[in-house]
Amino acid sequence: MKNDREFMFRIILRAPVAGVRFALPKGSGANHTLVQIQQAEGDDLVFDLSAKIKTGKDGQPDFAGPFVQGPVAERFIYINIGTSAGQLDSPWSRRLKVPLRGITWEMVNLLIENSGRILETVVPGTAKDGTPTCATVKPFDGWRVTN
Known part of the structure; x- marks a missing residue:
């Protein structure tokens, strides 16, 4: 691609631990702000x-x-x-890494051809031990182009 093209991404956090706050950091290091702050209450959380x-x-x-x-x-x-994520009374201080690997030019071309489409992934919100999933998502099922 000659120019940077901006596209929409959606992360669905499947069955996150109830009562725990989740948020996207916008920016990096000390220069970030939290956006899309959401408290899990039994439903999946969606981050766009x-x-x-x-x-x-x-x-x-x-x-x-x-x-x-x-x-x-x-x-x-x-x-x-x-x-x-700003929940000061939480027993957890974690971050979940959602990899951007596996996104192909074929997928990008589908996004270009159909402007209403987005890249979407579903990741687990609860680890096997019942606590919030953290570190790099494993196993990671990857991204898909969807409407």
């Missing part, structure tokens, strides 16, 4: 954001924008959890 997709030095899709974190070829989006 935009990011630019451009051609990386290796010819593969690369990503940029205020929600995108990490080095080239390892980009991801954080979801902050508990105290990291």
